[in-house]
Structures are given as structure tokens and as C-alpha cells.
Amino acid sequence: MAILIDRHTRVMTQGITGKTGQFHTRQCREYAYGRDCFVAGVNPKKAGEELESIPVFATVEEAKQKTGATVSVIYVPPAYASAAIDEAVEAGLDLVVCITEGIPVRDMLRTRARMRGKKTLLIGPNCPGIITPGELKIGIMPGAIHQQGRIGVVSRSGTLTYEAVAQLSELGLGQSTCIGIGGDPINGLKHIDVLKLFNEDSETDAVLMVGEIGGTDEEECARWVKEHMKKPVVGFIAGVTAPPGKRMGHAGAIIAGGKGTAQEKIEVMEACGIRVTRNPAEMGKLLKSVI
Structure with missing residues (x-):
């Protein structure tokens, strides 16, 4: 392993049912060990559905409990993305990768304040993500x-x-x-x-x-x-x-x-x-x- 992620990492996609979330989750699953690593999606309105055998849950906490995922990648629209980060932090995930661009600065100020003292690490927002070559990529x-x-x-x-x-x-x-x-x-x-x-x-x-x-x-x-x-x-x-x-x-x-x-x-x-x-x-x- 290098840093933060490897083939043993288990990942959920917040916003998996949107066009961007679907596309990039597929791309990530097709890379190296991605099919084993991407185990859950989160969308409160689509809970109980599946995306190519990936179960969709109502909350991050439920996805974590049911699948063992400890990392989240976020493709949620800007107006709701900071709340998605907050939810992942409250669920005690190890790492959150937020791809979303255009999140209001005021929203991120609140989210950064809420993250103080919590164990979750955040990459992004407005970023391409993270990759450990030959093992796993999370992002675009x-x-x-x-x-x-x-x-x-x-x-x-x-x-x-x-x-x-x-x-x-x-x-x-x-x-x-x-x-x-x-x-x-x-x-x-x-x-x-x-x-x-x-x-x-x-x-x-x-x-x-x-x-x-x-x-x-x-x-x-x-x-x-x-x-x-x-x-x-x-x-x-x-x-x-x-x-x-x-x-x-x-x-x-x-x-x-x-x-x-x-x-x-x-x-x-x-x-x-x-x-x-x-x-x-x-x-x-x-x-x-x-x-």
C-alpha cells in the first residue's frame, strides 16, 4: 500500500444514481480492483435500488453498517454537497473524496468547523480524487x-x-x-x-x-x-x-x-x-x- 487507499479499501458513492455518479462509479469499478472495492451507493430517494449490483442505501451510516465501507466519494450537486460531507463525517468514515465543484464558500466554512475533532479526512472539494495505481482509483x-x-x-x-x-x-x-x-x-x-x-x-x-x-x-x-x-x-x-x-x-x-x-x-x-x-x-x- 502507498497512502490512504489500496485494493482492500471499501467505498460508497454518495450521489450514485445521478448521471455523473453513475458514469464515474462505473469507470472506477473497471479499474484494477475497483469491482471489489465499490460496494455501496447512497441516495435517500432511491434506497433499496441497485446500480449494476451495487446496493443503494438511504444513509451513509446504513451503507457503512451493511457493507463495511469506510470511504465515500461524493458527486452530489453543489447546493447539497457540504451536507453530504457532513453526513459522512458524522458516520465516522475514514476518508471522504468530494469531487463536486462550485460548493458555496459559506457552506464549506460550516463543514470545516463541524469536522474539527473528527477522525474523517477530506480530499477536495472541486478535485479529481485519489488513485493508487494498479490498486484503486476514486474519482475522475x-x-x-x-x-x-x-x-x-x-x-x-x-x-x-x-x-x-x-x-x-x-x-x-x-x-x-x-x-x-x-x-x-x-x-x-x-x-x-x-x-x-x-x-x-x-x-x-x-x-x-x-x-x-x-x-x-x-x-x-x-x-x-x-x-x-x-x-x-x-x-x-x-x-x-x-x-x-x-x-x-x-x-x-x-x-x-x-x-x-x-x-x-x-x-x-x-x-x-x-x-x-x-x-x-x-x-x-x-x-x-x-x-
Whole structure:
């Protein structure tokens, strides 16, 4: 196992009966051990139904009790997605992966407050999910580009996650686990949380960290890396040419109050010993050069 998920993980889909939930649950089941891992769906209005032999339950708690699922993936529409996260947290799941984009910031502020002191980890929202290649994928990433290996990947950008993985695989560098943490201003796991997990993982040798403008998460992570990381880390920051005050793609990708510029992040990361490329086409080659 790498981090957080493997072939023994049991997963439920919240929002399994919607078009998006159905499509991606099928895709995930077709990848590696997915057919064994996806064991339940949740939709209070469709309880008792089945989706291709996956039973649908009224609540997360019932799905957990009946199937042993400890992880949830959420494809619920934005207006109801934070409540879906709340339900999974209250049920005591180990991990929640929220794919939904466009959740109101106020909703996520309330949800983050409710999560304090609870054991549940959250990936997302507005993220592609998590994959341990050759074992299990939970989310919307293209499974075919991934290879089993020993490089950890963590990224705020879904598209750049795929680009980084494709470059690594082309160079023969497989991945232990890849996580897209999402681009919203209020989210779950940060870069630093994922780096801590990779640092302790015996099956990860190095980490590729992709960030973007907005906030100070990458800087905080870089300072932690300098003091504690036992493995090489390389990085890329998207948004070098972004004008201050203009939101770029993600809700959290905005330079505000003079903080969060790409240049500032790059300078801190390099000062902390992280090798950084300014060219997204060079992420894989830079990683290969440090191992």
C-alpha cells in the first residue's frame, strides 16, 4: 500500500444514481480492483435500488453498517454537497473524496468547523480524487496514464495532476499514490498533510508537488519540508503570469492582499530546498534528475 487507499479499501458513492455518479462509479469499478472495492451507493430517494449490483442505501451510516465501507466519494450537486460531507463525517468514515465543484464558500466554512475533532479526512472539494495505481482509483482521473511505482504526486490542479503523471509514466517512473487536493479556498487535506503521509510511506521515494497562485499553503508546506522531509521534493507553481486580483480558474487561485503570487511561492520553495521548474513540460524530467 502507498497512502490512504489500496485494493482492500471499501467505498460508497454518495450521489450514485445521478448521471455523473453513475458514469464515474462505473469507470472506477473497471479499474484494477475497483469491482471489489465499490460496494455501496447512497441516495435517500432511491434506497433499496441497485446500480449494476451495487446496493443503494438511504444513509451513509446504513451503507457503512451493511457493507463495511469506510470511504465515500461524493458527486452530489453543489447546493447539497457540504451536507453530504457532513453526513459522512458524522458516520465516522475514514476518508471522504468530494469531487463536486462550485460548493458555496459559506457552506464549506460550516463543514470545516463541524469536522474539527473528527477522525474523517477530506480530499477536495472541486478535485479529481485519489488513485493508487494498479490498486484503486476514486474519482475522475484517467486510470490509463498511471503506472505502479514509487513517486508520490500531490496537486491543486486536476489537469496538471494528469500532466505530471503522464510525464512520469513516459519516463518509466511509476507512482505510489496521486492526489488532487482541489482548487477551492476552503478544502480538506493540504499539501503539507499529504507530504507528511508520503514522508512516512515506505513505498514512496520522492514527491512531485504541483501548486498554484492564491493562499499560502505551498509556502507553509515548503517550510515543513525543509525541517522534516526525508525524501526529495520537486515542484511547479501555476499562474506565473496571472494578474493580481483576478481569479484564475479555481476559486482559490487569486492573488489578494499582496499574498499568493507564483514568484513568492517559488522563492520560498527554493529557499527550503525544493527544486522548482518554471516549465510545466519539465516536471517529470526534473523529478527524474533528483532520484
